[in-house]
Amino acid sequence: MVSGRKEPTVETLRHSTSHVMAQAVKSLFPDAKFGIGPSIEDGFYYDFELPRALTPEDLTLIMEKMKEIVAADVPFVREEIDRAKAQGLFADQPYKLELINELPDEKMTIYTQGEFTDLCRGPHVKSSGKLKAFKLTNIAGAYWRGDEKRPMLQRIYGVAFETEAELEAHLIRVAEANKRDHRKLGKELDLYSLHEEFGPGLVMWHPKGAMVRQIVEDFWRAEHCRRGYDIVYTPHIAKLDLWKTSGHWDNYRDNLYSPMDIDGQDYIVKPMNCPGHIIIYKTQLRSYRNLPLRMAELGTVYRYERSGVLHGLARVRGFTQDDAHIFCRADQIRDEVANVVDLSQFMMKTFGFNDYKMLLSTRPEKAIGSLPQWEEATQALRNVLEVMDIPYEIDPGEGVFYGPKIDIKLTDALGRMWQGPTIQVDFQLPQRFNVNYVGTDGAEHQVIMIHRTVLGSMERFMACLVEQYAGAFPVWLAPIQVTIIPIADRHIDYANQVAGSLKEMDVRVRVDDRTERMNMKIREAQLEKVPYMFVIGDKEVASNAVSVRLRTGEDLGSVQVSDFIDRVNTIIKEKSCDSL
């Protein structure tokens, strides 16, 4: 059948490990019903229906059983059978039967190792003795076939590698990644907090987090002004009727907060900024000469998210989008989309993100507007990506209800993907709100709207920033750029004097004038990940210098204050992404 010469791939190894795990589960739970058990990145999983909930101790037992199976070195035996035989073989396995009945081919394959037989396309390793390095990591619930209306099975995740050393390295990587988690660093660096008493998913930005955010926002504003955007502000609540007109009430009610009564009228807190911008647009009769009109706002929106999905700053219920709406003519779509793609790439580069993915999301099931309109908009987006020669993937059915979109997904410390920037072409809202311009022919024409963010939201972007730099922000973003450390009280005056000259240059500096030893002050500045520490003692006072220590631990020794201010200023101006 399969020529057995080639070395099995690591995917095959992982897949076989999942079968061995299933075998172990079956020996411990003879009545187990089996779902599916594929290989995934770094490992595998298998879904089971079991008579009781698994405990962490069960994982240990299953692990031991697996080791026995590996020690026994039982062969994986492939066999081709027809549908009828498969139905008989898996008669007591409802999930397998469902799969068997849906397979297009009458012929299918099964693999048997020891007393365990599974429906499986394969391939597999020759025998269980080939498995070398694996570990069961966690238990989770997972709906059968990912459908929330179907039974929830118990999923066991594991990791598997070709060698113990690789497994060990992987576990160390995971432990290191955990240290970068923005939820952990957010607390350690005093950036933000979330509170049960205030409400889940509602963020308190502490002074240091707020400082970083402010720098990001200032940069964002300046760049948008440079690129021809107009900045606006719109209120946080609006009449419900507006959201009925927009289609949100019908299509996304589950994510909207309940209406509140104001003078007998229903209002809701806004889930999006677009209707506000549309209303501003419509305050004047717009000529084709005015287009494109680019209206930008750091707009705070509130959306209901189911309780189980909230995650630090990355998934919250109130957040500020770096939103903008571009009102343009059909012939301007391509240029405008291209400009936004360029801007988002510029942002990613400036903030040092290299690990992101471009996705083109197509029409979802729940959508408004005609198919030809969707096709036209999707084509426009695709064109831009292709002309700009940007690699992308198609994300089928993931568009917004009013139009297709290009998304940029950023990877967090643990490899999870989060949607950041997004660009959406929309023919629907202009139609619903009757948003027009007067053309060269003197007649009214419908505008096209491009919804876009180039960071995503301030909250999620901050989460990604923290994880990207493990909390050691580049100098231009660091909430405190310099900590001045006087060794003894008699050095405080000089320290304040140095701080004064740094402040003149808008350097964010703090003098640690506490009655503590220098070692303690260095340690704390180090833990705060402050880029520069200026140590000041008798020598420095005498020579009008500072002794510079970097957060990398490097000691630059004595430096003239003016020289160093120049150096730091250059680094700040360049927005260098290096840690220093």
Place this chain on the structure above:
RNA sequence: GCCAGCGUAGCUCAGUGGUAGAGCAGUGGUUUCGUAAACCACCGGUCGUCGGUUCAAAUCCGACCGCUGGCUCCA
């Protein structure tokens, strides 16, 4: 929302039915110090909330709230 685990001082954590503990942080004092934690003393908790079992509950049971890992969802 679903499945599972977790919730003890500001933080990190110990405490398996018999009067709540440690380190760090905080406060008061002493120390004025050369590149990652000086020393002494003090303060600090209705053990997430509510209810139940028990002579007795941080500990056992139930509900709720929140967090964590997945699943589903994600304009």
